[in-house]
Amino acid sequence: MDFQFQTDITGLPIAKCDIECEAFGDWLSHDLSVDQGQIDELLEKIDQLLNKKLIQYTFIGKIYHLVFESDEVELILNNSDVSSSEFSEQISDQQITGCGLIDLQNLLLEWKSFTSLKGRIL
Numbered sequence: 001m002d003f004q005f006q007t008d009i010t011g012l013p014i015a016k017c018d019i020e021c022e023a024f025g026d027w028l029s030h031d032l033s034v035d036q037g038q039i040d041e042l043l044e045k046i047d048q049l050l051n052k053k054l055i056q057y058t059f060i061g062k063i064y065h066l067v068f069e070s071d072e073v074e075l076i077l078n079n080s081d082v083s084s085s086e087f088s089e090q091i092s093d094q095q096i097t098g099c100g101l102i103d104l105q106n107l108l109l110e111w112k113s114f115t116s117l118k119g120r121i122l
Contacts, residue, residue, distance in 0.1 A: 001103045005114045013115050017107075023064070023075050023097045024107065031061040034115040039108055042066075046105045074098040 002018040003025065015028035032038055041059075048054035049068055057068040060078070067074045076096050099107075 001099055001107060003107055003110070005111065013111075015107075015111060021097055021099055023077070024099065024104075027061070027064045027066075027075055028107070028111050031063040032111070036112065036116060039112045039115075043105065043108055043112070046101050046108070049101055050105075068101070071101050072098055073101060073104050 001021050001024070003021075004016045006014055006016070008014050013029065013034065015025040016022070017025040032042075045054065045057045045059070045068060049057065049070065054068075055070070059066040059068070063078060064075050065078055067076065074096055075098065
C-alpha cells in the first residue's frame with residue numbers, strides 16, 4: 001500500500017493512500033487522527049493476530065469500523081447497509097476496502113511516528 005502524510009493548513013495531519021485503499025487515508029485522518037492510545041491498541045491487536053493469540057477483532061470508530069481476521073482487515077463505513085440496496089455491488093465497493101495485516105501494521109507504525117512528531121510541534 002502506497003501512502004503519503006502531510007499537514008493541512010491548520011497543522012493537522014492528513015493521510016493519503018493509493019486509490020484502492022484511499023478510505024484508509026480518510027480513516028487515519030478523521031477517525032483515528034492523533035490518538036496515540038488507539039494507535040497502540042490497534043498495533044497490539046495486529047501483533048496478537050499475527051502471533052495467533054487472537055482469531056478475530058473488531059474496532060469500532062466514529063466514522064469507520066475495522067474487522068480483523070487472521071491475516072487481513074476490512075475497513076467498513078459505519079451506518080452502511082449494503083445488503084438492502086439494489087446496487088449493493090457498487091455501494092459495497094465504495095464503502096468496504098481491505099488490506100493485509102502487515103500492510104496495516106506498517107501504515108499504523110508510520111502514522112504513529114508522523115503524528116507523534118506533529119504532536120510535539122503543535
